[in-house]
Amino acid sequence: MTPSTPTGLERYRPLIPDWDEFLAACKRPLSTDLRTNTLRINPDDLRDRLLGKGIRVEPFAWEPTYFRTTRTVGATVEHWAGLFYLQEVVQSVPVAALDPQPGELVLDLCAAPGGKATDIAARMRNRGCLVANEPNGRRQQALLANVNRIGAWNIAISEYRGQDFPIGDGFDRVLVDAPCSAEGTLRKEPSLRGGALPSAIRRLAGIQQMLILRAFDLLRVGGRLVYSTCTFAPEENEAIVAYLLERRRARVLPISASFPHASGVTAWGDTAYPSEVSDCVRIYPHHLDSGGGFVARIERLA
Ligand SMILES: C[S@@+](CC[C@H](N)C(=O)[O-])C[C@H]1O[C@@H](n2cnc3c(N)ncnc32)[C@H](O)[C@@H]1O
Structure with missing residues (x-):
């Protein structure tokens, strides 16, 4: 590698045309996503249960078993009981x-x-x-x-x-x-x-x-x-x-x-x-x- 060869993330710049958006997203904090465990509950019922606790979750149109939330949901009975997987x-x-x-x-x-x-x-x-x-x-x-x-x-x-x-x-x-x-x-x-x-x-x-x-x-x-x-x-x-x-x-x-x-x-x-x-x-x-x-x-x- 010559001294002028880009290193680290910079070497991916030629692969990513929307580079500024990429860099901005890399710096943002992550939301929390969760996957409904359909072996135990369906997505609508899970959303209603969480809403009942004041936890609002947004669905993904292209992947209906997943939701996104800004709330902390790991310490809930729904998580312990395996109704969803944090992913x-x-x-x-x-x-x-x-x-x-x-x-x-x-x-x-x-x-x-x-x-x-x-x-x-x-x-x-x-x-x-x-x-x-x-x-x-x-x-x-x-x-x-x-x-x-x-x-x-x-x-x-x-x-x-x-x-x-x-x-x-x-x-x-x-x-x-x-x-x-x-x-x-x-x-x-x-x-x-x-x-x-x-x-x-x-x-x-x-x-x-x-x-x-x-x-x-x-x-x-x-x-x-x-x-x-x-x-x-x-x-x-x-x-x-x-x-x-x-x-x-x-x-x-x-x-x-x-x-x-x-x-x-x-x-x-x-x-x-x-x-x-x-x-x-x-x-x-x-x-x-x-x-x-x-x-x-x-x-x-x-
Ligand atoms: C990216 S993680 C897998 C994440 C997992 N698929 C999931 O969705 O939760 C890669 C896993 O491969 C394991 N691993 C490392 N070397 C391996 C090998 N030679 N053969 C199989 N698994 C290996 C690691 O211990 C690690 O748990």
Whole structure:
């Protein structure tokens, strides 16, 4: 890297045409989003219950199980009883792209603390089987607590490193919500406001390459893989999808997204990625006034 090469967040300026809006959103405090646990209550009844306590929540037209509020809602009986999960609306995008169905065999390869796993279980109506894998013992405790609170009874918990998950029956769907440099969480994690360290990005990209290959090999033919991160770095996003496309018979599927977003980038520095990665979705903090993220939807070909 030459001394004039932009570093930190500044290196993303060429990717983000609405740069000033991006910077302004990064500096704003976050609202609170919550996802209705449809295994226990429907969104209208939850909204009425919260309103009865003087807590006003606003719905999202494109994701009706989610609400936004400016109030603190963690210390309520509704939260303790598992009527909702505190989770930014951006977290709904990978699970909606996965589109898990009741009765299927589904794997969440990097599952703790369980925000997406409990959403998957709810979309499966607790039918079929979801394997929620998490190698970190402490984080696994949080996963277990959330699974119990939400009442997601179709979940089995495993503790492999994702790259070592044993190949067996083919899964219908696999989610890799990868460990990443998490730049998209900078609104709640001030240490990330300057962007991630290049050494961290390189280390994580090595793990992500192993995870995406193993996740793909765990699918049945015709099965769907969703790869997601909460970071902006193309080295951890489009480059990882391109790495898979070079090594396996896979294709990127479009994601139906009726909310503001950007497309996957097909070039970064001196590197060009296959044109199909433009079907991936990038979400910046100003798009949903939330955190940021990246989502790819991939099919295993015969
Ligand atoms: C972004 S977090 C997952 C968040 C989770 N999907 C949710 O929605 O609540 C990534 C997780 O991957 C786990 N992880 C780290 N290295 C891993 C590996 N080699 N294989 C599988 N999971 C790993 C981390 O411990 C962390 O819990």
